[in-house]
Structure formats: C-alpha cells, structure tokens
Amino acid sequence: MGSCVDFISSLDPDMSHKILLCLDDPSDLVRVSCVSRSWRRFVIANGLCKQLCLRMFPQLSRAACVVELNKHGAKEPEEVGSSYSMEWQALEKNHRVYAYLARASMTFGIGDCIGDTIGASSTDNFPEESIDNTLEPRDMIGERASYWSSKGQNNPDVPETLTYKLVSQICVITEISVQPFEAFFQPGLPIYSAKSVRIKMGYPNPSLDTSTEEKYVWTYTSPEFPMAQENRLQKFILPEPVLCIGGILQIELLGRVQRQEMDNLFYICVCHVQVVGRPLSPAFSVEIRDHSSGMFTLKCDQLAKCHAQLTFSNESDGVEDDWDEEEVDDFEETYSL
Structure with a gap:
C-alpha cells in the first residue's frame, strides 16, 4: 500500500x-x-x-x-x-x-408507465371505440371487442395520434408496445395497423389553448419504427432510455394500410398499448x-x-x-x- x-x-x-x-x-x-x-x-x-x-x-x-x-x-x-x-x-x-x-x-422498479388516457386525434364510434380501450390487455370485454378506432379516411397518409398521461411527472422510458386490432368479425380478418409509429414526450403548455398540437411542448421525438400488419403486441425499443420531463407521451400512427370493405375507407385500429419504464416519483x-x-x-x-x-x-x-x-x-x- x-x-x-x-x-x-x-x-x-x-x-x-x-x-x-x-x-x-x-x-x-x-x-x-x-x-x-x-x-x-x-x-x-x-x-x-x-x-x-x-x-x-x-x-x-x-x-x-x-x-x-x-x-x-x-x-x-x-x-x-x-x-x-x-x-x-x-x-x-x-x-x-x-x-x-x-x-x-x-x-x-420497471413497469407500465401509463397513468391515464388523454385523448385520440379522432374516434370512429365514441365511447365504444375510445382510446380508453387501449389500456385493457384483453381482446374482449364480455362479448364486445376492446379496441380504439380512428375515423375513416380516403387518404392513406392521414396520421393519427394517441396521447397518454404517465404515472409520474418524470419517468425513464425505454420501450413502447402497440398491438394493432384484427377485425375478427369482418370478412378476411383484416388488421388495421399503421405503416409506422413515432413517439413524442413532453409536458402540457397552459399558455396555449388552440389546436391539439399546441397544448403540449414536445422535448423528445423518436425515430420512426415500421409496424407490421400482424395481430400481436409489437415492441418498439428506443435507441436510448429517455427521461420524460412533464409526464405526457404521444404515439403517432403514421400511414394506413387497410381499407374497410363496407365503406372503402382507410382506418387505424389499436387494441392495446404499453409504455415501459421507471417512474421516479x-x-x-x-x-x-x-x-x-x-x-x-x-x-x-x-x-x-x-x-x-x-x-x-x-x-x-x-x-x-x-x-x-x-x-x-x-x-x-x-x-x-
């Protein structure tokens, strides 16, 4: 020594x-x-x-x-x-x-960091097909399918967003999982996935109260992740763990791949969402x-x-x-x- x-x-x-x-x-x-x-x-x-x-x-x-x-x-x-x-x-x-x-x-401790839903950019049939259904891991509740559905669009490039409040003002987020909905009650069992997803995190902005985008200040935006047209919980791992300051997370669903036969419009439907991370409060x-x-x-x-x-x-x-x-x-x- x-x-x-x-x-x-x-x-x-x-x-x-x-x-x-x-x-x-x-x-x-x-x-x-x-x-x-x-x-x-x-x-x-x-x-x-x-x-x-x-x-x-x-x-x-x-x-x-x-x-x-x-x-x-x-x-x-x-x-x-x-x-x-x-x-x-x-x-x-x-x-x-x-x-x-x-x-x-x-x-x-690591776990699901979603505290509550805030809202979706559009909803086809409210409240039966609301964003609240994405918090339910089961595909069925009673005799009814559990999923969120957007409104139909002629243009497949129209995006949708799902916005959530996290369990803590400050969380370390590592991955997000999204499960597209398979319409088992429609001919051909179509799956209404998006083409890709992107994640935003930030905090409410009380000084602005006009459009939905202006209600939040986004401090992080992820790369785009391609989504498969498959009925499974698809995991999207962030390139690095992200410290979400403000407790707001938004999932952007970019592009539509599936038309509905009855009206020939494009829809995006999601049955379950998970946000995995470590709440620090x-x-x-x-x-x-x-x-x-x-x-x-x-x-x-x-x-x-x-x-x-x-x-x-x-x-x-x-x-x-x-x-x-x-x-x-x-x-x-x-x-x-």
Whole structure:
C-alpha cells in the first residue's frame, strides 16, 4: 500500500477529469467520492455526477436548478455564510441530487408507465371505440371487442395520434408496445395497423389553448419504427432510455394500410398499448419554470426512502445491488443520511 500513487493529486487536473469522465456507472462515481476527502472534493467540484446524468439524459440540459425537499415537502433552509461556502453547498447539493437520479434511473422498479388516457386525434364510434380501450390487455370485454378506432379516411397518409398521461411527472422510458386490432368479425380478418409509429414526450403548455398540437411542448421525438400488419403486441425499443420531463407521451400512427370493405375507407385500429419504464416519483418531481424554453426545476424528496431503494436489491426487476456493508456506510456518511 505504501507504493500506491494518488493519481488525482499526481496528474494534471484536466487529465484526472478526463479519466473520471470515462466512468459510466453512478455506483463507480459514488465509490470514487468515498475513497478520500480529496477525491470526494474533486468529484463534487467538477460536477461529475451531473455530467454523467447529462450524458445519460440530454433532456436534463434544461434543468435550471435543483432543489432538495425535506420529508414534509418544504425546501431545506438556506445556509448563511461566505460566498465560497454557499457555492460549495450548492455543488454538494447538485452532487447528491444527480447521484441519486443517475442511480434511480437504473434501479427503480420497471413497469407500465401509463397513468391515464388523454385523448385520440379522432374516434370512429365514441365511447365504444375510445382510446380508453387501449389500456385493457384483453381482446374482449364480455362479448364486445376492446379496441380504439380512428375515423375513416380516403387518404392513406392521414396520421393519427394517441396521447397518454404517465404515472409520474418524470419517468425513464425505454420501450413502447402497440398491438394493432384484427377485425375478427369482418370478412378476411383484416388488421388495421399503421405503416409506422413515432413517439413524442413532453409536458402540457397552459399558455396555449388552440389546436391539439399546441397544448403540449414536445422535448423528445423518436425515430420512426415500421409496424407490421400482424395481430400481436409489437415492441418498439428506443435507441436510448429517455427521461420524460412533464409526464405526457404521444404515439403517432403514421400511414394506413387497410381499407374497410363496407365503406372503402382507410382506418387505424389499436387494441392495446404499453409504455415501459421507471417512474421516479415520489423521490423526484419537476416544476416547469418557462414553458417556451422548457427550463425546469428538478426537485428531490424523501431521500431516506430513495436511499433504501438504491442500496438494496430491487425485487421488482431482479436487480441485485453489489454494494457491501462498508460501502453503504461510506455512502451514508458522504451524503449525510
């Protein structure tokens, strides 16, 4: 041990910074910050946890500030001191919040993130064929088929949209599944799929109240995914996990492939939709500060509960945390839990 070299104190700070930026696991950054006081100071002063989060989720570039809330939901009291001490406290706060966020995005329970339906761009027979039916995994409810249907169109290029409210203001979304509807009661068993799908995520915009498109500000738009004309739940995996800020998700159904025999119009019909990801509330929430720019405040609450979820096995998705007892103690000391 006597021959070991502290590379952070021996190398040029820029080189040490570049080396630590190669770490892409939040657990590794937390462990680095627990090595010694000098290493902890280096990690915090350079905002390495925030930089890791920004690499993981570019949507965080619109975070104007972070706020820590106590267990009653109130802001922690501001400390009084020199400008240097206040600046250091702000850096420590950012370190804590972004370290939790990075870890939570990988370890919180994963599941269906749809909280409720908002609406469809059109509906053929309301409410029998409403968007609400897409939340039901069964093809039949009683003696009635369960599906959403658009209105018919002569032009097969007319798109449709299905808009949902997620279970949390802030979620990490990884994949979306859509099942086209097979009309088993029509000749030839036609399947009313779209040609492709595209995903948008964003937040409500209360300053605008005209067209449907203007009711939301979209902060992420996925590539187009081709859809097969098959009666199955089709999975569309996003190129990278996306941090949905604002809790609104829209599925664009682009292009129509199936005419209905009775009226010779093109329709799109969907029987089931799933949105898979990790809800980050109640540990995290957001407050939109400027609806035009999308700047928001990131809030972190219930740190003790968050800590328990991050340091022990996650039964919901079978992920085992590999931190040992000593590392957990160092983590608690680092974050003053």
